[in-house]
Amino acid sequence: MSGVTTPEHVREALRSGREIALIDLREEGPFSRAHPLFAVNIPLSKLDLLIGDLVPRGDVPIVLYDDGEGYVERAVPVLATRGYGNVSALRGGLAGWRDTGGEIFIDVNVPSKAFGELVEHERHTPSLPAPELRRRLDAGEDIVILDARRFSEYNVMSIPGGRSVPGGELAYRVRDIAPSPETTVVVNCAGRTRSIIGAQSLVNAGIPNPVFALRNGTIGWTLAGLDVARGGESIGANATPENVEKARARAHVLAEVTGVRELTPQGFIALQARREITLYRLDVRTPEEYEAEHLAGFRSAPGGQLIQATDEWIAVRNGTIVLTDTDGVRARMTAHWLRQLGWSEVFVLTEWADLSRVTGTEKPTIAGGLPSVETIVSEKLAGNAEDVLIVDLAPSPLHRKNHVQGAVFSTRAELVAGLRAKNVRSVILTSPDGLLATLAAPEAAAEGIAVRVLAGGTEAWGKHGLPLESGLDDGKVLSSTDDVYKRPYEGTDNAEAAMQAYLDWEYGLIAQLERDGTHNFRVLKDI
Template sequence: MNSSASTTLAPVLLQALLLAEPAGELALLDVRETRWFVQRHPNLARNAPLSGLELQVGAFVPRRSTPVVLYDDYNAPDGPAQAAVAVLARLGYTDVRTLDGGLQRWVTEGLPAIDGYGTLVKAFGDLARLHYGTPSLSVDALRARRREGLPATLIDARPRAEFEFLSLPGARNHAGTELALRRFEADDAEHVWAINCFSRTRGIIGATTLRLLGRAPDAVFVEDGVMAWGLQGAPTVQNAVPDDELPPESPEVLRRTADELLERFALPVADAAQLASWCADDTRSLYIFDVRPTADPAFADTAVQQVPGGQLFMHFENLVGTRGARIVLIDDPAHRLRAAVTSFWLTQLNQAEVYVYDGALSPEQAPPAQAVTVSDAPSPLDAEALAQLRRNGAVTVIDVGASLDYERGHLPGALYMLPASLGPLASHAVAGRTLVFTSPDGAAARRVARDAQQRWPGSGAVFTWLRGGTEAWKASGRPLSTAFVPAQLLTPFDDDWGSVMRVFGPRRDAVWVDYLAWERALAARVLQDPSVRFRFFPTGQVPDRAARS
């Protein structure tokens, strides 16, 4: 693909690119809002909604010459795919096509599609369970063990915020790859290490990792996790606090464990010279992730993205937009175990070349961050100026951040708009009215304020944005509200992918039952697509090549 070719790509030709071996670099981006993406999309597509594309695509697809295919429903002239073409052109992307006829033609021609969110990783998780023979423990069996006084240690493998939201009684919390850094000691031969998450994937990956590393050879995953427990009417814990922490393992043991994992599965490493060479290579895409749990502020202005190892795997489809790219994983150089475990799983996912960085990376060795600049934006207001303006009169505050952030807390009385289109602002962009846009950190607000000012230059309305966004408003000591009425929503919450964690009340149980049935059946459906080629390592031997599941 190149910029001199046709600007559209027929579905059959796109499928040929997805089937090619070896896989070349390609960013297949669905620019519809997430609510529509989850209804149906090609298995290897990534969701890059138009509403946030300008600010997010630089990290998602970092190389400007990457072959990109955009699609929406029909590829209509006034649709989001064509709008996204203009955005990417303005940002300097040089090899961009759209899918001829959009998703509707893809489906009409009988090409594979799937519903749901994070489908590739979730399908992979269940297949990994089967491949490595990871045993499960039903919530019935877990409760029975507790009643009978049989020893079991319950560990939730989710990030702390999700653990706090809703958890099982008595659970510890060690998220993702942090599990592998703990010491697992049990005095009783009957003891079981039970690893759970909200449903399946992270519990499976956590338990399987501990077994493969020999850290806890008797580890099991709790079948269907918190959801199964709640569906049985058993008490769950909100605002959870972990029972206690498992003791950390020594750096020497962690280093030995990482070295054994790297050697056993021939996981590649990269040194400083290799990384420097890749940073200078403008023919390949490069992602650098720091998989440690705490961000290093020294890398704030570099292209290094801080994503803990477990989260990088679980949210891979939201973080790496280019299939076939290079990925380098940064970790504590004393042991590199988080990076080694992450590489082990991502290598088998088979969507990128994955390397563990060997040594300590300095900020000077990292490439600079790709600047995300919104020029020609109107001047912002600070929190004090906005508060004064609201006391004085004709001002409308419009939150253009994620709907989940709006639900969790917004300026009192603020309207909500998902900025995929400016159309809902038309009735507010009138003479004498000031429109103030906000978002969590102000970045999206600045972009929308610029676009609105350019859209209605002679309206007599004033367009501005809140510097520092809703976070700055809160930091100034001013209140946020979680209450809203339908009239405050200029658009629906079309960025909501249908998370079961956003369903409460009498609808919850039916939604959870449906979700678990969907997730259990997902792997078989995904594998019907020949472009999905997971490559699991052979079990019971040192592999010299990867094998398809």
């Protein structure tokens, strides 16, 4: 480990544009309640599972912190064995950041959410309150409602009559969804950010239609006493060549104005060869298009979600980003937002000639590979399940939904301590696909515990028709269940007070940005 790094040094690196990764090793629950603006949450429980994709360069400066849990000391050797050689601890941890005047933020994906508030403030993004939209719909006005979230979120709950058009698809498809310039286009999400960025994307894209964000999204709709729809299946229209060309021309202008750089295949190959930069390669098309065919080495990062949650794909602030698509619209539209989000090196690659292509779903990059562990198949475990403790390392919401009958819950970070406390000497580990259980097994084995991993994890168990159960009994846990933040804008069971508190918090983000002073956001003015 490279010793300690002061909070002042981290802030100076952020302001000056140098590459740095500030990593919070706690679980998502504690992280959501207090963290620096550009801290990226990579829990110790999933560090070796996520670090290869989030921090793809081994010698980039990595600064780790916790809040006194001792996770930093445990994380350093994990990173060292996986080739990360420039790792230090944040002096004083989270308390040190606070005590030296660092701003503390709550919630998750905060850089993107704060940026959305700044965009609305500076661009005066037009919006409609929920009662006004309801009145216009009841009056029979010509309106289309486009839900900018992922389809899975839209399907859970949506504005009645809305259709799913994830944010990165809006400028690409809107001319075919609303061909008449008289049609009013309303963009919504669950809260504020994707509504604002989606609506402003259409304004930036120069469509002739009246465009509005639904103010406060489905939260605002619900707080107004209006009913949401459930199980929505309506999706946006396919983009026709004529309208793709119009969208492409405007996207090219926006990319040029914001300083996005174009790459040829040869230029991309040269960029990949540069070892002194941290390079992120992201395909911003839909997951379905990605799975059908994508460039080798690129991760799937649908454009709208990437802007909403950049820290879920990119942990090195000021790294270099290459975006790709097959249409010349979505990559440029996404890139023009990333430039405004403060990323100085953003490229688009739209020509794939002579570049290697692959198919299928994305696989995590596990630095150092998977360890060799003893496994047990579902059928054999089913006959002996009562004779051994089964521990499920799934996130607590997934464990509550269903888990192997009799399994107890634990986070990986607290697994060994929990087994020690109960004097367990033999254990079966499982996780949704078995991957996290495989990574965790050697840690328990190093403590003298006999460990086997359920082959294929809980998914394989379920596919064999073996008994699953739901719920999370307090007596069947080895660790805290505070591992996942319950978002007040997802699902249909949120308390009104929590939703209103969330909105009030978002309204205050601009003031926090000013106090923090590390963001380098640059909102595009009218062009």
